[in-house]
Amino acid sequence: MLNTVKSHYTGKSIIIIYLLLNCLSLCDFIIARQEDTAKSKPIQYRRGIALQEGYISYDEYYSDKDMLEEKRRLFPIESTGVWTELHPRIPRVTYFGVHFVNTDIGWAVGNLGAVIKTTNGGDDWTISETNTTTLLLKVHSFDGQIVIAAGYNGMILRSSDGGETFEQIPSGTTNDLWGLQMLNDTLGFACGLNQTLLKTTDAGL
The missing domain is CATH 1.20.5 (Single alpha-helices involved in coiled-coils or other helix-helix interfaces)
Known part of the structure; x- marks a missing residue:
């Protein structure tokens, strides 16, 4: 029992x-x-305005992530020694700015400091070195040699070799830059959050 x-x-x-x-x-x-x-949730990239219903901010999306690790994960490598990625050979991120200086040569910029370049009208793209994870919103060039990119936190990148490599240029602001235009090989403007307006007279230096 x-x-x-x-x-x-x-x-x-x-x-x-x-x-x-x-x-x-x-x-x-x-x-x-x-x-x-x-x-x-979809990301609302334009900061400084009320967050739209159903959206998440860019900062919230990456709040618990290692930005450098995210960049390493999303940017394809040249070769693993066993397998080589053939397509696409570009970072798998969202792109916001694109500019073509002629029918063949152009650039696109986006998340995690991504800059890609084409020399054959967009059929193939290569990755440009930027050494930043800051979101880039715009890219522009007047002559195809000097290339300027701009984005979050006042980030301005400048290339003097046709967009192959970029260096960071002090902008004097931490406001996001939404617009960028080079009017000739020396004169250009960038504009953005909180009525920010920047001017260069020395090709972006």
């Missing part, structure tokens, strides 16, 4: 423990899904 009672309660205990574990697993799943849902 005692053994029967023990077996009865042991069986119930096992069932209760099983149900509790399932509930805990379900809770973990729900929390993970909620976090995934929050991160899967």
Whole structure:
């Protein structure tokens, strides 16, 4: 009789423990899904205005991420020694600015400091070195040799080799720069958040 009672309660205990574990697993799943849902919201990139309903800010999206690791993960490598990525050979990020100086040569800029260049009308693209993870919004060139890119936090990048490599230029502002235009090989303007307006008379230096 005692053994029967023990077996009865042991069986119930096992069932209760099983149900509790399932509930805990379900809770973990729900929390993970909620976090995934929050991160899967579309990003509102233009800062300084009220966040649109259903959107997440760029800063919130990357708040718990290592930016350098994200850049390493999303930017393709040249070769692994075993496999070589053929297409696409560009970072898998969102691009915001694109500019062509003629029918063949152009650049595009975007998330995590991405700059890519084409010399055949967009059929093929190569990655330009920027050494930054700051979001870039605009890119422009007047003569195809000097290339300027601008973006978040007053970031201005300048290239003197046709957009192959870029160096950071002090802009004097931390406001996001949304517009960029070189009028000739020396004169250009950048504009952005909080009525920011910048002018260069020495080709972006």
